[in-house]
Amino acid sequence: GAVVSQHPSWVICKSGTSVKIECRSLDFQATTMFWYRQFPKQSLMLMATSNEGSKATYEQGVEKDKFLINHASLTLSTLTVTSAHPEDSSFYICSASNGLNQPQHFGDGTRLSIL
Amino acid sequence: GENVGLHLPTLSVQEGDNSIINCAYSNSASDYFIWYKQESGKGPQFIIDIRSNMDKRQGQRVTVLLNKTVKHLSLQIAATQPGDSAVYFCFAGGTSYGKLTFGQGTILTVHP
Numbered sequence: 001g002a003v004v005s006q007h008p009s010w011v012i013c014k015s016g017t018s019v020k021i022e023c024r025s026l027d028f029q030a031t032t033m034f035w036y037r038q039f040p041k042q043s044l045m046l047m048a049t050s051n052e053g054s055k056a057t058y059e060q061g062v063e064k065d066k067f068l069i070n071h072a073s074l075t076l077s078t079l080t081v082t083s084a085h086p087e088d089s090s091f092y093i094c095s096a097s098n099g100l101n102q103p104q105h106f107g108d109g110t111r112l113s114i115l
Numbered sequence: 116g117e118n119v120g121l122h123l124p125t126l127s128v129q130e131g132d133n134s135i136i137n138c139a140y141s142n143s144a145s146d147y148f149i150w151y152k153q154e155s156g157k158g159p160q161f162i163i164d165i166r167s168n169m170d171k172r173q174g175q176r177v178t179v180l181l182n183k184t185v186k187h188l189s190l191q192i193a194a195t196q197p198g199d200s201a202v203y204f205c206f207a208g209g210t211s212y213g214k215l216t217f218g219q220g221t222i223l224t225v226h227p
Contacts, residue, residue, distance in 0.1 A: 006158070041123060043204065043220045044159070093158045103149055104206070106158035 003027055004096050006107025013084065014115055020080045021110045023094030030096030033077035034104060035069060038091045050077050084114045123202060125222040134192040134225075138205035138218040143186060145207035150179060150190045153202045153220070162190070162203075188218075200225045 003026040011019055023033055032051050036044040048064075050056035050071035058064045066088075068080040077096075081088055091111050095104035128134050140148075146167035151159035165172045165179045165188075172179050178191040188205050205218040 002161075004158075041222070043123060044217055046217075095158070103161050103164060105161065106151070108158045109156070111156075 002103075002105040004030075004094065004105045004107040006094050006110055008110060009108060010111045010113075012113045012115065015085050016083055017114075018080055018082045019084055019112060020078055021092055021094070021112075023077045023079070023096065023107055025075045025096040025098075025105070028096075028098050028105075029074035030077075030098055031074065032097045033071055034095045034097075035067070035077075035079050036093045036095070038093060038109075040091075044093065047079075081112065084112070086114045088112065089114045123220045123222050125224065127224045127226065128195050130195060130197060130225055130227050132195055134195045134199070134223060136190045136192075136203050136221045136223065138188040138190075138221075140186050140188065140205070140207040140218055142207065142209065143183075145186075145209045147208045148179070148181060148188050149206040149208075150177075150188075151204045151206065152199075153204065155201075159204060192223075195223075195225050197225045197227055199223060 005024045005026055007022045034049050035047045037047050038044045046059050047062045048056045048058045048069050050069050052071050052074050056069035071077040091109050093109040095106040097104045149164040150162040152162050153159040163174045163177050163179050165181050170181050176193045180189045192199055202220045202222050204220040
């Protein structure tokens with residue numbers, strides 16, 4: 001149980017393109033979803049926390065107009081990287097939780113490469 | 116988060132040895148802790164969790180120890196196997212602030 005599916009797993013696109021990444025909880029209702037960014041050999045950096053039906057809470061230094069998050073249902077959250085540039089290339093990972101003190105279950109990440 | 120942007124420490128062990136991975140957390144209000152394993156190119160996988168009313172919890176080949184006095188968490192892996200090679204992250208959370216904070220990860224390499 002507690003499977004989180006992230007799609008796509010790999011994206012290559014041109015600079016200036018907007019890219020949408022989906023995160024779905026397949027067998028549980030996720031009241032909260034989290035979006036992380038990870039560079040090679042580094043730890044995960046929390047970008048934002050989203051609760052179903054409300055606006056996402058962004059971490060300091062993360063541009064909310066650049067990284068649009070939508071959490072319209074208890075099983076789906078999306079992250080849209082708008083007007084992506086090469087410096088946005090990274091590994092983006094989502095996680096989902098069904099409670100305040102419950103484990104986060106992670107997707108398998110999306111590798112984004114902007115040319 | 117803590118230690119964002121820093122390169123991760125490494126631990127190398129021989130197959131069959133026991134491994135101990137350590138984590139320090141800063142918020143004394145933390146009362147729920149999780150260890151995750153992240154293999155290359157994948158998202159983190161849940162290994163084991165522990166709540167603050169316990170100081171030890173055992174799983175299959177893994178044991179988590181919690182020392183609240185010094186705010187320290189450790190993961191012990193018995194008879195380490197090459198398949199255990201991965202990055203290990205600890206997470207600390209609490210009902211008082213409702214968000215998990217991840218600790219610095221450790222790269223574990225198991226040599227056959």
